[in-house]
Amino acid sequence: MFRVWGRATSSNVQKVMWVLAELGEPVERIDVGGAFGGLDTVQYRAMNPHGRIPTVEMPGGIVMWESNAITRHLARHDPQRRLWPAGGQAEADAEMWADWAHHAVVFPTVQLFWALVRTRPADRDAALIASHLNAANAGLAVAEKRLSQSEHLAGPTRTIADIVLGHILYRYYEMEIERPDLPALAAYYGRLTGHAPYAEHVMVDFSSLIPAP
Numbered sequence: 001m002f003r004v005w006g007r008a009t010s011s012n013v014q015k016v017m018w019v020l021a022e023l024g025e026p027v028e029r030i031d032v033g034g035a036f037g038g039l040d041t042v043q044y045r046a047m048n049p050h051g052r053i054p055t056v057e058m059p060g061g062i063v064m065w066e067s068n069a070i071t072r073h074l075a076r077h078d079p080q081r082r083l084w085p086a087g088g089q090a091e092a093d094a095e096m097w098a099d100w101a102h103h104a105v106v107f108p109t110v111q112l113f114w115a116l117v118r119t120r121p122a123d124r125d126a127a128l129i130a131s132h133l134n135a136a137n138a139g140l141a142v143a144e145k146r147l148s149q150s151e152h153l154a155g156p157t158r159t160i161a162d163i164v165l166g167h168i169l170y171r172y173y174e175m176e177i178e179r180p181d182l183p184a185l186a187a188y189y190g191r192l193t194g195h196a197p198y199a200e201h202v203m204v205d206f207s208s209l210i211p212a213p
Contacts, residue, residue, distance in 0.1 A: 004029045005044065006053030007036055009209055011110065012067035013054045014202045015167045019071045021197035022158075023078050035208070068102060068164070075160045083160045090155055097146075097154040097161035104139035106168045108132050113171050120211050136172065137180055148184040151191075166192050170202050 002025050006013035010033060020027050032038035033053040040051055048055040048065040055065045064070045075084035085091040112132035115125065143165060146153060154161040169189050173179075192198045 001059065002027045003057040005032050005047070005055040005057075007031050007033045008201075008204050009034070009206050010053050011167060011171065014204060015067050015163055016054050016056060016070050016074075017201040018167060018197055019074050019083065019160075019163055021201055022083060022163075023074060025074075068098075071160060071163055072098075075163075083158065083163065085155075085157075085159065094154040094159035094161050098159070098164045101139075101143070101153065101161055101165035105136060105143065105165055108135035108139065109168045109172050112136055112177075113175065116175060116177070117171075117206070118209055118211065120213060122213075133177055140172075140182060140185055141180070144182040144185045147188045151188075162192075166198065167202050170204075171206070174206070 002020055004013065004016055004020070004027055006016075006029070008014070008017075008029065008031070013029075017027065017029065032044065038044055039048075039053070044055070045051060047057070047063050050065065052065065054067055054070065055063065056070050057063050064073060072084075075081075078084065083094075085094055109132075112129065115129045115132055143153065150156065152158050152162050153165050166189075169185075169192065173189060193203065
């Protein structure tokens with residue numbers, strides 16, 4: 001049994017939960033962080049000295065924090081290598097595109113989400129929002145070209161690269177922003193929304209994260 005410490009509305013927790021669902025692993029998720037608190041307890045800090053989420057307790061006594069490290073570890077140690085191709089160019093492509101997606105798409109989209117959704121309207125910085133949106137769209141334009149040639153980001157099958165890119169797309173498409181016409185990306189997102197593990201663990205209402213006016 002895996003134990004995942006972190007609230008369901010955290011995109012980093014969602015990433016880990018999605019991977020575990022893809023691998024069919026039994027999971028107990030424990031609400032901590034945000035309104036739930038609990039990150040400064042002696043118990044939690046013993047697992048994660050940084051006091052952030054997620055933290056995962058794995059069978060065999062392994063404890064990990066940092067969502068990207070966790071998802072890579074899970075994918076690499078899956079005996080069937082369902083999300084991490086076993087060798088060759090396919091493995092290299094999955095690893096490269098996963099790192100690219102984190103830096104080129106996830107980072108600016110998270111910054112945009114904080115500047116727009118998690119900031120009160122009276123406190124928003126329009127120039128900052130535009131800067132983050134432009135950066136996210138620049139990355140997604142590259143993803144658009146890639147996805148017009150391939151069903152998944154790193155090739156013909158779902159890999160860890162899709163976990164990294166895909167988990168942030170729910171927020172991108174739910175934010176009240178002007179989005180460029182990216183038909184291949186929209187079709188890719190449509191396929192994700194019809195995929196049960198994604199719908200359950202990523203398409204989580206984030207209205208509780210919106211600050212009071």
